[in-house]
Amino acid sequence: MKKFIVWFSLVFGFAFIATVGQPTQQVEASEKTYTIATDVTFPPFVYANSNNKYVGIDMELIKAVAKKEGFKVEIKPIGFNAAIQAVQSGQVDGMIAGMSITTERKKTFDFSNPYYSSGIVMAVKKGSKVTSLKQLKGKTVAIKTGTSGADYANSIKKKYGFKTVTFDDSDSVYDDVKTGNAVACFDDSAVLQYGVKTGLGLKIVTKPTDTGNYGFAVRKGHNQVLLNKFNKGLKALKKDGTYAKIIEKYTGKKAVSAQKKSSENSSDSYTMLALLKQNKSAFISGIEETLWLTIVGILFATIFGILIGLLGVVPSKIAQGLSTTIIYIFRGLPLIVLALFIYNGIPSLTGTKVPAFVAGIITLTLNEGAYIGAFVKGGIEAVDSGQMEAARSLGLPFSKSMRKVVLPQGIKIMIPSFVNQFIITLKDTSILSVIGILELTQTGKIIIARNLQGFRIWAIVAVIYLLMITVLTLLSKWIERRIKN
Amino acid sequence: MSEYKVNVTNLKKNYGANHVLKGIDFKVANNEVVVLIGPSGSGKSTLLRCLNKLEEPTSGSIVIDGQDISLSSTNIDKARENIGMVFQHFNLFNNMTVGENIMLAPIELGKSSKDEAKKQAKDLLETVGLSEKFDAMPSSLSGGQKQRVAIARALAMNPDVMLFDEPTSALDPEMVGDVLEVMKDLAKKGMTMVVVTHEMGFAKEVADRVVFMADGRVMEEGKPDQVFDHPQNERTKAFLDKVINV
Ligand SMILES: Nc1ncnc2c1ncn2[C@@H]1O[C@H](COP(=O)(O)OP(=O)(O)OP(=O)(O)O)[C@@H](O)[C@H]1O
Ligand SMILES: [Mg+2]
Numbered sequence: 070m071k072k073f074i075v076w077f078s079l080v081f082g083f084a085f086i087a088t089v090g091q092p093t094q095q096v097e098a099s100e101k102t103y104t105i106a107t108d109v110t111f112p113p114f115v116y117a118n119s120n121n122k123y124v125g126i127d128m129e130l131i132k133a134v135a136k137k138e139g140f141k142v143e144i145k146p147i148g149f150n151a152a153i154q155a156v157q158s159g160q161v162d163g164m165i166a167g168m169s170i171t172t173e174r175k176k177t178f179d180f181s182n183p184y185y186s187s188g189i190v191m192a193v194k195k196g197s198k199v200t201s202l203k204q205l206k207g208k209t210v211a212i213k214t215g216t217s218g219a220d221y222a223n224s225i226k227k228k229y230g231f232k233t234v235t236f237d238d239s240d241s242v243y244d245d246v247k248t249g250n251a252v253a254c255f256d257d258s259a260v261l262q263y264g265v266k267t268g269l270g271l272k273i274v275t276k277p278t279d280t281g282n283y284g285f286a287v288r289k290g291h292n293q294v295l296l297n298k299f300n301k302g303l304k305a306l307k308k309d310g311t312y313a314k315i316i317e318k319y320t321g322k323k324a325v326s327a328q329k330k331s332s333e334n335s336s337d338s339y340t341m342l343a344l345l346k347q348n349k350s351a352f353i354s355g356i357e358e359t360l361w362l363t364i365v366g367i368l369f370a371t372i373f374g375i376l377i378g379l380l381g382v383v384p385s386k387i388a389q390g391l392s393t394t395i396i397y398i399f400r401g402l403p404l405i406v407l408a409l410f411i412y413n414g415i416p417s418l419t420g421t422k423v424p425a426f427v428a429g430i431i432t433l434t435l436n437e438g439a440y441i442g443a444f445v446k447g448g449i450e451a452v453d454s455g456q457m458e459a460a461r462s463l464g465l466p467f468s469k470s471m472r473k474v475v476l477p478q479g480i481k482i483m484i485p486s487f488v489n490q491f492i493i494t495l496k497d498t499s500i501l502s503v504i505g506i507l508e509l510t511q512t513g514k515i516i517i518a519r520n521l522q523g524f525r526i527w528a529i530v531a532v533i534y535l536l537m538i539t540v541l542t543l544l545s546k547w548i549e550r551r552i553k554n
Numbered sequence: 555m556s557e558y559k560v561n562v563t564n565l566k567k568n569y570g571a572n573h574v575l576k577g578i579d580f581k582v583a584n585n586e587v588v589v590l591i592g593p594s595g596s597g598k599s600t601l602l603r604c605l606n607k608l609e610e611p612t613s614g615s616i617v618i619d620g621q622d623i624s625l626s627s628t629n630i631d632k633a634r635e636n637i638g639m640v641f642q643h644f645n646l647f648n649n650m651t652v653g654e655n656i657m658l659a660p661i662e663l664g665k666s667s668k669d670e671a672k673k674q675a676k677d678l679l680e681t682v683g684l685s686e687k688f689d690a691m692p693s694s695l696s697g698g699q700k701q702r703v704a705i706a707r708a709l710a711m712n713p714d715v716m717l718f719d720e721p722t723s724a725l726d727p728e729m730v731g732d733v734l735e736v737m738k739d740l741a742k743k744g745m746t747m748v749v750v751t752h753e754m755g756f757a758k759e760v761a762d763r764v765v766f767m768a769d770g771r772v773m774e775e776g777k778p779d780q781v782f783d784h785p786q787n788e789r790t791k792a793f794l795d796k797v798i799n800v
Contacts, residue, residue: 459645459704462606463659463711464635473658477649 102141103295105131106152106161106505109238110518113263113319114167114185114283115146117515121351127165129315130184131285134302140295146515147425147505148237150215154409155505158417162292163299167257169217169281179291180284181299185316187257188277189221192246192265199252200274205231211242211251218255221279240518243269259320339522345529348516355512356533362426362498362508363541366433367491373434374441381446384467392442399439404500408432412504429501437494441487448483449475484552488545492538499534509533558617559584559715559746560605565614567600567770574600576770577614582715582748587741589757589778590750592767593793598750601767602719605748606637619714635663638708638716642724644700646692646707652679653688656707665711678706682736698729702736709740716740718749754797758782766790 107127110116115125123146135142145152145161152164157177169187170180193199199208202225209232212219222233234251236242239260245251247270258277265271285299306312345352381392399407412428423431452475460470502511513530517523560582567575574597582588590598603609604616607623607630616624623633647655656675660666666674679685682702692700701721708716718737722730734756741747741760751757757764758778765775766787774787785791 453645455641455643455645456647458608459639459641459647459707460658461631462608462634462637462639463708464631464633464663465659466631469662473662474647474649 100139100141102143103135103162103292104143104145104160106145106147106155106164106166108149108152108166109146109511109515111149111167111239111260112267113259115165116518117146121348121515126185126315126319127167129318130303130306130312131165131299133306133311133315134299137302137305138298140298145425145505149213150237151503151505153215154413156286156288158413159288159291159420160413160416160422163285163287163295165285167260167283168286169257170284171217171220171281173220174286177289178286179289179293179296180286181296182303183282183284184303184312185259185283186280187259187283188280189218189255190258190261190273190277191253191255191275192261192271192273193253194246194249195270195272197252197272202229202275205229205253207231208252209234209250211236211245211254213237213239213242213256216256217279217281218257222255238514238518239264240523243271244523246271263320339520339525341525341529344516344520344522344525347520348526351512351516352509352529352533355507355509356537358506358508358512359495359498359510359537362429362433362501362506363491363495363537365430366437366498367494369430369434370437370441370490370494371487373438375445377438377442378445378449379471381442382449382471392446396439396442396446399435400443402436404432404436404497405503407436408501408504425501425504425506428504429498429506432501433494433497437490437497440493441490444483444486444490445479448479448486451482452478481553484549488542488549491541491545495538495541496534557584558582559586559619560748561615561617562601562605563615563617565601565604565616566612567597567604567609568612574770575604575611578767578770578772580765580772582746585744585746586762587745587747587749587760588763588765589761590748590765590767591752591754591757591793591797592773596767597770598767599719602639602717602748602750605715605717606634606639608639635659635665635711636714638711638713640701640704640708640716640718640721642720644692644697644704644724646695646700646704648692650692651688652684652690652692652695652703655692655703656710659707660710663711671710674710675706678709679703681739682706683732696729697725698732701725701729701733705733705736705740715746715748718747718751720750720752722751722753752797754782766793768793 107115107123111125113125114127115123118124123144128144131142145155147155149166152161152166155161156164170183191202199205207230210222210226212222212233212235214235214237219235226233234245236245239256242254242256243264246254258273261271261273265273285296287293287296303312377392377395380388383389408428411431412423412425416422456474456478457470460474461467465473498508499510502508502514505511509530513526517526558581560580562578562580565575565578565580566573578601580601590601592598600609604611605618611624614624615622618633619636621628621633623630647658650658653672653675656678657671660671660674661668676685676688679688682705684699684702687695687699687703692703695703721737722733725733730753734753737747737749737756738760761778763775764778764781766773766781766789768789774781774785774790781790782794785794
């Protein structure tokens, strides 16, 4: 029994070190690299172009500043909310995402000098009769979480008597207005103007109010060097005309009509096949990431699960209690909560960054591992206790009896559950999109953010998942047959 | 060291508030065959299972071959190598062939090489009359055949003592004879045996001593004809009446 615990802690400890201890890919270059988080889509400030490269005012600005000031940036497009949490937990060094400077935010962020001024406007569906705030009484308004448009809407919703519905990304907000679920939405004027001009199907009906400034942000009291560099760089860019060029590039007449044309042109090439072709490389890297998460996740979850399961059948009350507790906790926690906790919560406690992929693997290991542990334990317990007694009565020690007699029979009972759990693991990787891992689901979200082809892209993503699951099932069945014979 | 192969003194076993063994004194001499009888729930299986510590005794001492196995300092795995056990439900390892069942312990515990173990397994199968079943899976055997394999498996470790817990109760009547025959042979060869059974014929023919248990106590013991034909204890009489009438 002691041997078991030692063995357990050795393997688990090793696996843990192997994942967590992985160097956080810090390139030892002469130039310092800063990790900057941003939104998934917030055109014209940040969005993915047709090659899935992140572009926009914010992207060009931060890169130009970096060049001027001699540092490197690694961009993490993880969504506005996730970005805020990532900065607060220290997972990233700063964020630039069309973020308004507010007194509220100043409590937890240090902001750069403003790099853009914008105001909040209301937009409605083309052809809608709603033109003023008064007409919103009793209606629903769509907003995006954490934005100043949302703050503004919330601040006036009592006064004008409307309800709000919140989304994580701008496209869902616009979609909700277009489908008529919501009658209006509030967002920054630059964003909505850009959207309207590029054929969003919405129109702006109010003047910009609540004007505010956009700033680059770091965690309060941290990364002051970076903040100073940004301010210095911004000043220089304004002086040498680069700043004006960038703004003109994204908000000038030419930019907007070019973008409009391209989206109109491609609208007739929005067949499934065309969409697949256009986004081939994005889909492939999304699939790769999903497969990596699945394979590595299954591997660690299986090791962890088997150890937890074995711990649960060792004749020791302490070991069994430990096993039951671990299963109870990690099976009980929603995967999404666990992922966010590990990715954002742990770094803010310990001060060490956890790369998203590693956080994802730890999440899968703990959650799927707990399920595996439960059925490994169940599978062993399902083997007639007489088998263990007969082995022990011959003088075989516990571990040998387990290995030679009980486990081989238990595994047969467990195999269908394993196959099932592998499939669930593959599907569960999609939840890891919340911590910004660019797996298949997140890839889908980003592509839709660009081309607004929600239905078709989700259909493609669904088919890809089904294909992967079919392959995984066939593979599992093949292994199952091999083990049974 | 001791003149007794098995020497149990004041053995008590509780399951919570349920006192199953209430102070048992029980001795088995070298080469002796003892048959344990008694009504259901009297604690026969519990006593037998304490003898190889499948059950942890609550108090008392259990000395086997001069070694007190109730002490936690005793290496119980080593001690069990010398105590063979045969179960009511055979408990053959379902994931192994008959041959592998028999060879597992000798090989794993380093008693013999693979070749030796194989030769020994074949010999043992021959003694129990199943030499052609070496490669068969347990699931393909009849109950009587399974039990004979189980006996062969226990014998493969060359134990000094064999414990049998109702070895024939799960068998169809026509299978019982074969298994009892194997056990009789074993007794003739001088094996020390403790047998829980309801086969009174076997007890009369083979046992050196019969021990009657009831309510967690030894009520009466003696030579078979003495216990069966002239029982002293009321409980023994009542029990025998029932068994013989059935
Ligand atoms: N693991 C256990 N937990 C609790 N009580 C038990 C356990 N094993 C046996 N008992 C109880 O101990 C008592 C004696 O059981 P035991 O199996 O020793 O009787 P037995 O004489 O072998 O009976 P039978 O002839 O029916 O096999 C019974 O009352 C039984 O309910
Ligand atoms: Mg019994």
